Each structure stands twice: as C-alpha cells, then as structure tokens.
Amino acid sequence: MSDQLSKSTLTHLERLEAESIHILREVVAEAEKPVMLYSVGKDSAVMLHLARKAFYPSPPPFPLLHVDTTWKFQEMYKLRDRMARESGMELLVYHNPEAKERGINPFDHGALHTDMWKTEGLKQALDLYGFDAAFGGARRDEEKSRAKERIFSFRTASHGWDPKNQRPELWNLYNARKNKGESIRVFPISNWTELDIWQYIHLNDVPIVPLYFAEERPTVERDGMLLMVDDDRFPLKPGEQPVMRSIRFRTLGCYPLTGAVESKAKTLPEVIQETLLTTTSERQGRAIDKDAGGAGMEKKKQEGYF
Amino acid sequence: MTDILDEPIYKTDALIAEDIDQYLKVHEHKTMLRFITCGSVDDGKSTLIGRLLYDSKMIFEDQLAALEADSKKVGTQGQDIDFALLVDGLAAEREQGITIDVAYRFFATEKRKFIVADTPGHEQYTRNMVTGASTADLAVILIDARKGVLTQTRRHSYLAHLIGIRNIVLAVNKMDLVDYDQAVFDAIVKDYTAFASSIGIETFTAMPISGFKGDNITGPSANTPWYKGPALIEHLETVEVNSAADAEKPFRMPVQWVNRPNLDFRGFSGLIATGVVKPGDAVRVLPSGKTSTVTRIVTMDGDLDQAVAGQSVTLCFADEIDCSRGDVIALADNPPQAADQFEATIVWMSDEEMLPGRPYWLKIGTQTVTATVQQPKYQVNVNTMEHLAAKTLDLNAIGLANLSTDKQIVFEPYKENRTLGGFILIDKISNATVAAGMLNFSLRRAQNVHWQATDVTREFHAALKNQKPAVLWFTGLSGAGKSTIANLVEKKLARMNRHTFLLDGDNVRHGLNKDLGFTDADRVENIRRVGEVAKLMTDAGLIVITAFISPFRSEREMVRQMMQPGEFIEVHIDTPLAEAESRDVKGLYKKARSGQLKNFTGIDSPYEAPEDPEIRIDTTAMTAEEAADAIVARLIP
Numbered sequence A: 001m002s003d004q005l006s007k008s009t010l011t012h013l014e015r016l017e018a019e020s021i022h023i024l025r026e027v028v029a030e031a032e033k034p035v036m037l038y039s040v041g042k043d044s045a046v047m048l049h050l051a052r053k054a055f056y057p058s059p060p061p062f063p064l065l066h067v068d069t070t071w072k073f074q075e076m077y078k079l080r081d082r083m084a085r086e087s088g089m090e091l092l093v094y095h096n097p098e099a100k101e102r103g104i105n106p107f108d109h110g111a112l113h114t115d116m117w118k119t120e121g122l123k124q125a126l127d128l129y130g131f132d133a134a135f136g137g138a139r140r141d142e143e144k145s146r147a148k149e150r151i152f153s154f155r156t157a158s159h160g161w162d163p164k165n166q167r168p169e170l171w172n173l174y175n176a177r178k179n180k181g182e183s184i185r186v187f188p189i190s191n192w193t194e195l196d197i198w199q200y201i202h203l204n205d206v207p208i209v210p211l212y213f214a215e216e217r218p219t220v221e222r223d224g225m226l227l228m229v230d231d232d233r234f235p236l237k238p239g240e241q242p243v244m245r246s247i248r249f250r251t252l253g254c255y256p257l258t259g260a261v262e263s264k265a266k267t268l269p270e271v272i273q274e275t276l277l278t279t280t281s282e283r284q285g286r287a288i289d290k291d292a293g294g295a296g297m298e299k300k301k302q303e304g305y306f
Numbered sequence B: 001m002t003d004i005l006d007e008p009i010y011k012t013d014a015l016i017a018e019d020i021d022q023y024l025k026v027h028e029h030k031t032m033l034r035f036i037t038c039g040s041v042d043d044g045k046s047t048l049i050g051r052l053l054y055d056s057k058m059i060f061e062d063q064l065a066a067l068e069a070d071s072k073k074v075g076t077q078g079q080d081i082d083f084a085l086l087v088d089g090l091a092a093e094r095e096q097g098i099t100i101d102v103a104y105r106f107f108a109t110e111k112r113k114f115i116v117a118d119t120p121g122h123e124q125y126t127r128n129m130v131t132g133a134s135t136a137d138l139a140v141i142l143i144d145a146r147k148g149v150l151t152q153t154r155r156h157s158y159l160a161h162l163i164g165i166r167n168i169v170l171a172v173n174k175m176d177l178v179d180y181d182q183a184v185f186d187a188i189v190k191d192y193t194a195f196a197s198s199i200g201i202e203t204f205t206a207m208p209i210s211g212f213k214g215d216n217i218t219g220p221s222a223n224t225p226w227y228k229g230p231a232l233i234e235h236l237e238t239v240e241v242n243s244a245a246d247a248e249k250p251f252r253m254p255v256q257w258v259n260r261p262n263l264d265f266r267g268f269s270g271l272i273a274t275g276v277v278k279p280g281d282a283v284r285v286l287p288s289g290k291t292s293t294v295t296r297i298v299t300m301d302g303d304l305d306q307a308v309a310g311q312s313v314t315l316c317f318a319d320e321i322d323c324s325r326g327d328v329i330a331l332a333d334n335p336p337q338a339a340d341q342f343e344a345t346i347v348w349m350s351d352e353e354m355l356p357g358r359p360y361w362l363k364i365g366t367q368t369v370t371a372t373v374q375q376p377k378y379q380v381n382v383n384t385m386e387h388l389a390a391k392t393l394d395l396n397a398i399g400l401a402n403l404s405t406d407k408q409i410v411f412e413p414y415k416e417n418r419t420l421g422g423f424i425l426i427d428k429i430s431n432a433t434v435a436a437g438m439l440n441f442s443l444r445r446a447q448n449v450h451w452q453a454t455d456v457t458r459e460f461h462a463a464l465k466n467q468k469p470a471v472l473w474f475t476g477l478s479g480a481g482k483s484t485i486a487n488l489v490e491k492k493l494a495r496m497n498r499h500t501f502l503l504d505g506d507n508v509r510h511g512l513n514k515d516l517g518f519t520d521a522d523r524v525e526n527i528r529r530v531g532e533v534a535k536l537m538t539d540a541g542l543i544v545i546t547a548f549i550s551p552f553r554s555e556r557e558m559v560r561q562m563m564q565p566g567e568f569i570e571v572h573i574d575t576p577l578a579e580a581e582s583r584d585v586k587g588l589y590k591k592a593r594s595g596q597l598k599n600f601t602g603i604d605s606p607y608e609a610p611e612d613p614e615i616r617i618d619t620t621a622m623t624a625e626e627a628a629d630a631i632v633a634r635l636i637p
Helices: A012-030 A042-055 A074-087 A097-101 A111-129 A144-148 A194-204 A268-277 A293-302 B002-006 B012-018 B020-027 B045-055 B061-074 B091-096 B123-133 B151-162 B182-198 B232-238 B242-246 B444-448 B458-465 B482-495 B505-510 B520-539 B553-562 B577-583 B588-593 B624-635
Strands: A034-037 A064-067 A091-094 A133-135 A152-155 A183-186 A215-222 A225-228 A243-248 B031-038 B103-108 B112-118 B138-144 B167-173 B205-208 B252-254 B257-262 B265-271 B282-286 B290-298 B312-317 B328-331 B337-348 B359-364 B367-373 B378-380 B398-411 B422-426 B433-442 B470-475 B500-504 B543-547 B568-574 B615-618
Touching: A012 A042, A012 A133, A012 A183, A012 A194, A012 B031, A012 B257, A012 B265, A012 B312, A034 A042, A034 A111, A042 A074, A042 A194, A064 A074, A064 A111, A074 A091, A091 A111, A097 A111, A144 B103, A194 A268, A194 B020, A225 A243, A268 B012, A268 B020, B012 B020, B031 B045, B031 B123, B031 B151, B031 B232, B045 B103, B045 B112, B045 B138, B045 B232, B112 B123, B112 B232, B123 B151, B123 B337, B123 B433, B138 B151, B151 B167, B151 B182, B167 B182, B167 B232, B182 B205, B205 B232, B252 B265, B359 B398, B359 B433, B359 B553, B398 B433, B458 B520, B470 B482, B470 B520, B470 B553, B470 B624, B482 B500, B482 B505, B482 B543, B482 B624, B500 B505, B500 B520, B505 B520, B520 B543, B520 B553, B553 B568, B568 B624, B615 B624
Parallel strands: A034 A064, A034 A133, A064 A091, A133 A183, B031 B112, B031 B138, B138 B167, B167 B205, B470 B543, B470 B568, B500 B543, B568 B615
Antiparallel strands: A152 A183, A215 A225, A215 A243, B103 B112, B252 B328, B257 B265, B265 B312, B282 B290, B282 B328, B290 B312, B337 B398, B337 B433, B359 B367, B359 B422, B367 B398, B378 B398, B422 B433
C-alpha cells in the first residue's frame, strides 16, 4: 500500500488497518494478560497479520489460543502450526477434557458438540490461563447482534454478555478497566466487512487455508449440504460413497458441520469474484446460526459463546 | 417507483463478472466515510438505512427471503418490504419495536466504503447519539416532510454540531407523501436555515428524498425535476472526510506503546492524530519538552518516507530521550500545551448523576489521570439550547463545567483536535464510562497559582510534637457509635500527651460546611472539605480523628490519596443497620422511616462498607471502651 502514502487521504483499507492496530496496542498497553483467539479462518488470518504489523519488529506480545474441537480440517492444523512458527508467538491448544472423555462429536451429538468443545472449552481455557483480555475476529457485518456489540465487550465472571449494559465507546477511547472477575473480549476487526477482508488478504498476501480455493475433494451430500470427507472418522452411511467434486469453502469450522460450495475459483481474484456474485450470505454454510431463529447468535453470546 | 427498484444500481456489478482484477484495483483504493443518521422511527431512519444497504447490494438473497417473510409477519408496510426490519437488531428491540443502542452498518459503492452509526432519536438516547457522532465525518438529519423542523430536529442538529461534525445533510424524507411538492421542501429548508445559523451551523446540504420509494437516493428522481442538487449517495461519495483535514494540522501523535524487542531498537508506537511526519523532522516529546529528530518510520512492510494523520506507525528517534505511554510526540517548534485546569463541555452518560468533587479517571488520548469536576456553570436544554442552572448533571444531560486534573495533561481544544481534546470519565469504583467531554480551553489560574513552599516543614511540625501524624478516619452508619468511640480515643491519646484534634460530623456541619445538605453531591463535597482540613492538620503534625458517616468508597479513597502513604487509617465502626436503628440515639431513623427525613444513609441513601479497612470494630462484640483501647493500641503499638 506504500504507493498510497504520498496522498493525505487514506484508503478505506488503510484506515481500517490503522484502527485495528490502534485497538491491538491499546489492549497490550492496558490489559494484564491478553491472548489472541485464533480459529485459523480468514478473519483470524487477517487479525493475526494486523497483530504482527502492530508490534513489528517485536513479535506480538501475547500467545495464540486455539480452542480446538479435534474436528477441524487437516489443512487448518497445518496452517495453524506454520503461522505460530512464523509469527514467533506461543501457540496454546486447548481441548475440553470432558468433551474428549465423553467422545463428543458432531455426528452423534449435534448442538452439544459446539456447546462443549467451543463454548465450554473457551471458558475453561480462559479461566485456566487467567487471560483478562481475548482478541476475537468477529465482524459487525456478520450478524445482527454483532452490529451492536462494542469493540471492547465485557463478560461477567461466568463469561455472560449483557447487551443492555455496554459501555459507550467514543472517538477511539477505550475503557479497559475491569471489575473483579470480569474479562474483555476485544474485536479489532469489528468494522471490516467480508469484502474488506478479502481485499486485504489480496493486497497483503496474507496466508490463508487452501480450502478457500477450489480443488477436487472427496465429498458427500447430506441435508442439502456438501460435506468434505476430510479423514476416516467420517461415518459413511450404507451405500454412501465419497464423490470427487471441485469445491471450496466460504467459511471454515469443524469439517462435518461446514458446507462446501461447488466452485472453480482457484485464485484469490476468482474467489472474490465468486463471493461478490453470490446471492447468499456468508454464514449460511454454518449450522450454528440456524438454532433459535433470528436471535440465535445473541442467545449464544449471552451464554458465553464468542 | 418500480422502475427505480428494477434499475441496476451500480455499474460495478458488470465489472465483477467481466474484469475482476480491474474491479479490485478500483475497490482496493477507495476512501471511507463514517456518518450518523439522526431521526426517530417516525422519520423513516431505519427504512433509509435499509434502503441504502439494499440498493448497494449488501442484502443477500437468503436475508431478503427472511426479510420478506418478516415484513409480512411483523412489518408495518402491509405487503411491501419493510426495510426497517433489516436494521432492528436485538431481540429485545424487535419485540419493543424500538432501537435502543448504537448499531454500525456497512455498505460500499465504487468510490467509498461507508460505516453508518445508526442511533435512536429520542431524548433518552442522547448518549447513544453522541457516541455514534463521535466517530462520524457527516450527519444525515432526517425530517419528515409532513412535519417539518421539530424539536428533535433541533436537538439532533445541536448534538451533531456540538461533537464537531462539519458536514450536515438535511434529508427531507417522505417526499412521496407530500406529492413531491417543492413548496413544502423550500419552506422546511428556510425554517432550518434560520435555526442552523442560530446555533453556529454555517453550511448544510438539503435534499428531498424518499427512503421508502427510493427518490434521490442513488440518482436524480424523475419525481423532483425541480431539485438540481446531488442525490444522497452522490453527495456521500464526494464530501471531504475528517482525516484529510486532520493531515493539514501540525503533527501530533500520542504514544501508545514503547516497542523494545532488544537493546538495539527502541520505537514509539501510536496512531497519528494530526499532521504529517517524515524522517529528519524535529520533534518534541510532551510534557517533558525534550527534543529529538525522527530517524525512521518503521512498519512491517518496510520503512516509510512519510506518514499522515490516521496511520498507525512506529517512530524511532536520533537520541535516547525519555518517552513513554501517555506522552505526546509533536512538531518541535509548534507543540501543544499542558495544563491541569480546564473548562469542558460534558455529556453525562451514567444512571448515577455526576458528583462534583468526586475523583474520576479521565482518559484523553493515551493519558489517564484523576480528575474532579466542579459544579456545572450551566446545563443546556438540548431541545431549546437554553442555559439552565444546575447543581449536577444526570443521565443524558449536557453541561459546561470547570475540571481539574491531578497532574498536567497535554491537550488541545477539542475544536482544533478531537484526539487531544476529547475525553471520557470513568467511575473509579464501578469502572463504568460515565461521561464524555470536550476540553474547550485551559484556565489561566492553572498557570498562575503555585503551591507556596513553606520553610517550617511538615516534618519539623511533627518532630516538634514528637509524634507521627495520622488520620483516624471513622466511618459507619448513623448511630453506629462513631462519635462516642472517637471521643474516647481522643481522651486516651490526650492522656498519653499526644496532640490530637477531633473533627465531628455534626459539629463541622454547623460551621465549615453549613452550606451543604444531604444530597449525594453535597455529601461528596462535605467529605472533600473535611479531607482537605484533615490534611492541613496532619501537615501541622496532628493526629486527626474524624467521625463522619462518609458513606461512599470513592470519597474515602480520595481522602486516602490526599495523605502521605500510611497516614490514613480507615476505622470501620461496623454496626448492623437493624442494631443502629434499634438504638436510634437521635431519633433520626424513626424520622427517616416515616419519610420526614430524606436521603438518610441506610434507609434511602446507600452505605458502601469498606472492603479492606485498617481497623474494623464490631460494636455488637465489644464495648465502646474496649473499641477505643483496640484503636489506640493499633495506632501506638
């Protein structure tokens, strides 16, 4: 973006970048023990890239935390380990021991899977390490309740969110003072849209999981969703055979819960092109938002989901 | 109407399919505008925002399907699409049919990305509007063409102007309902012009629109051939953004964080508030005033040869000068000033009213200090802009007051610099953000009143009396036994030849504080004065004993901070309310219960018990005599 610097009017991506870096630095200056929640998706990728920029030449002065479900795509684990290495940051991987012991999985346990591995796992990990501020890659354009969430979002000791009791955020002044037991979820890319994210990845060559690009992959079709058979834990129904299809993913989560789209987009511009021409919103591929009607995410957040 | 909906809105759609690389080139170099929409539900604000999202293709098919279904179920537009449903977010709000918070919406055209702060319009949401306006480059003031300039129009315009928004758009909405009549539009503009100039708004852009029908939103409407100005989107795409104006001002950057990965590198990270910086520039670090030269502007993408307002950068200096978080790096020969007393405009944002004299945290830029606000000079009636006398400010009140900080802060008047002039106040106990404010100017007094250093020092006074000064600060409910025990303690100390003085609540209120009542604000001032007197007495070498209910933690903490470390000894005379009430030595509880006495601690005014007092006396477990002995033993082991 250096060709833009001679002008005094910054581009929208430059302004978004500067805002996010400012937020990351404020937290590091004011929180006692920050952590970055890293989910390996494209939003996490941009957030991590911004953190590396914010503190360069120092490595970001906080660890990465991956609250893992053991059901992510193999490609995600690969990129996760590589990015931790390249950024010089400590990588903490947390598995909810109870979910592990009970063998909770997306095939047999439905909503309980997300609840135990992700929601409970996140709370346990934050409590275990005593992190008082956790960066998350949520964006306000993703979902209605997020449009009203603050950049610094306070959680009670039990990690609950109270949408009616949020602190006003004026100018770029953030009040990071916590009461006993409270923690903060901080969303540095709140004001980015999906298109901003893609454009930034394009301009900055931010490494992302190859699953975002189309390739021939083994798939099965269930309930109108195209699922990828990522490993041999995938229980095939009698007579079901994986079919090779040219697919890619618009959003990444646990592979048995993440629907793919048929696509030929092999390059980033092609992916962006497809994203812009598509007529369905991004999170549609995820099962999680469909619970509880329109208020699904709001309810989950009050319970402590990120 | 239908031809407006069917028209392809943005030509860029074709470009996406034809030449994605060219499309990206255009879109990766567009600028950003943040704006706020002001108006209430009736003005069609949500409908307008929903329309902007819809017209700029920010609504996907699945969302549209949900919207169509919702429109029929709960919409207010019959069988038509109710765009307002797109932006009414939280479940609680949808049930109540109102917007209760600030929501941020996003859309983009080929020229700009837009962030819309969508805030509710009613007076009880003034704080939400001020919050949304604080980051806005522009305000769209919505008027219902059938109703004209209303009280709320004046309020919204005043607030937008107060927060420093220079670009005002007067959107006369619902023109379809007045048959697109130019006379209606002109009359409203004339009305508004008179009002706007009366509050100092010099220019604004008026346009006749219909959010519901889509007139003059994305392009000129055939329904208003008499209107020659720009359509709303066209105007939003071309007005100047704040950051461009900020770049013209002298260089200032508050330091957020010192970057020190190893002994060979020391950089100062921050977001440039105003101006431009280049390697070789002479800079000054404030408040210390030390100067140096910028050697590098470091980023992960390589060093820059210049950086401008709005960029987050890391600067390196030629010299090893002190510089840390809270300092401000500025142009060497044109630096901002530092001061500790100011006149400020304050917007109160908490359910708990402002307490003049209570210490709050004040955060401005990256500086955080302790500040106390004086009684307001006046409060502004946000509907009429009249100045009203006020003793305090409560939720959504806006007023003018002097404030002082416990140390100097680097600042500029808000009008010149939002970053160095805009601040928030934070309650020290609840940690809530209770107010936003704007520094207008520093008070000369701050520069001219100096502390008079005296030759006979406090150490000398203490040595002469052969004792260590202290404050025994008794706190507890009315009737807990504070005065009784304090009196015994003083007698015992006197017998030990200690020089003491007992400040008793009732007695002080007959003299020094006879102008104060029992409101929360007056209780705070009562304690502040007693604290100052106690401090002077400890300077004189005395052991001061105070017996005041002093119900609030904040004020006890304030007095503790006034004293030398270790000199403040908090004594909690802990008597349960039921016990104190049953004693009722002065008959006050009875009066309070019957309603004859207002603001009585424990009954209709809170008592905040100390969390960690130096001494706690349980009066249900010991006599007054035993309590006094215990306290004396703690003071003089």
